[in-house]
Amino acid sequence: MDFTSDVVNIAVEELSKLPGIGKKTAQRLVFFLLKQEGESVKSLAAALVALTERVRYCPVCFNITEQTPCAICEHPKRDRHIICVVEEPNDVLAIERTGEYHGLYHVLGGALSPLEGIGPDNLRIRELIKRLQDDVDELILATNASAEGEATALYISKLTRDLGIKTTRIARGVPVGGDLEYTDEVTLARALSNRTEL
């Protein structure tokens, strides 16, 4: 069913491209927005524009940031000899919340998944290996405990074994098949301190 206004149709179509949002939900969101004060919709629009204009990937760790390099990479008190490898920027947030980790990060941008056509070249693995040349002592592999996260950790550990860098995997305190993002802080903190060498 189409609306008589093209502007409405376009908005519905654009919104329904978002994850977890179907056409019905998109229509409901549009009607909701239409009922709002003009100002609040404008500030939402401005926030979305700012997202694309100001937020980018840190050229060092590939976390999302407004400054280059990002605040974590630049922080003078962070331990530069240790790098924690995660799948997505959300995972950085989850680990930061534990307050237990003071090293740097590397965001891969996903995990190996042949079914989705994601191979090693589609992740930021080459960039990670390059970083290892600058005096890094330890690598913590904190990819998810899913089949894909495990395979990714294994792949990276094989590369780093040859480089002679201590590589650890966070312990399976993280529920199997679970996303780091949804793991509670206590479990995650325990998993970080119980990591095992690969």
Next chain:
Amino acid sequence: MLLSRLLLKQFRNYTELDIELHPHLNILTGENGQGKTNILESIYCLSLVKSFRTSKDTEMVQFGRDTSTIAGDYQSDHGVTHKIVMIQNGRRKSISLDGKRVIRHSDLIGQFPLVLFSPEDHRITSGTPAERRKFLDILLSQANRSYLKTLQEYQRILRQRNQLLALLAEKKISIQELEIWNETLAEAGCSLIDSRRKFLHNIAEPLKEYYSSISENKGVLEIHYAHSSVEEIETKEQYQEALASVFGKEVALSKTIIGPHRDDIVLTIDGRDVRKHASRGEQKSVLLALKLIELNYLKTKIGVTPVLLLDDIYSELDTGRQKHVFETICRFGQTFITSATRINFPSPDNSTFIVTNGNLVRQQSSPK
């Protein structure tokens, strides 16, 4: 756990029913199409919140009505009574336990455990290996959450690996990428094989015993794990070797051809494969022995004695076996048996109901 009372309203061909049940043995006899299986179905629903005959709950509502009710009083192994009420209203189902609404229906599963033997189960002994793997996987998953997780992970790795084999066949990736998935597959696969073999090892003796008590020592039943690989797999190294030995074939087929998803559980009577050589009555006896194993396993794992439902167990069994089945199941908890023919066994400790067109009539005393 035992069901002491069952109430049905507008459920299948039962317009209104309220019966007290026997703590050990309840026998439902009656002609075909009178409502014997319907009773078992209602008890199954109380326990597992779904039917074993249909995936559409609305099919169980009496023809021409909108709502139906199943209610039961359970008595726990400690003698405490729990009242459960299930109301199907159109497509909506609402459940209450001891007067409190049950919000997540899945929370109920496992509280009133149950083992069902239905005529469709013959597939376990006569069907493809997939049927036997399913039986084993469901049983192990029910009692062991980590088995279920590993199984799901294994299946995920398998799909990823099959995709890689296809890419490899088209020469789109390097073999190193496959090696990663071989390792994770071997890890999950080994763990599954290990759990399954341990389980089969533990049940081998009791299974043999149940079978010989049903068959009156005619034939020795044995069970063992059959690997899909040429060599047995116990360690991850053996797993990898086995994968390496079929590498060419797997790439050509773009499919993983060895591992727990291809293994089988072989049952033999006096060394002969049950699937290929056993008669219908023998297969039925084997199945019953397996169901008793299931019951005992759940009992030790969950700590509650499951209710046993036996639908149409007696057809195809000779009178000797019927009698021994009878004696064997009397050693377990509460049992419900349906039969289209009359059952005449000297056991005063039971209730026999005659089922006629959606009505149960308790038979006064079992005829000698």
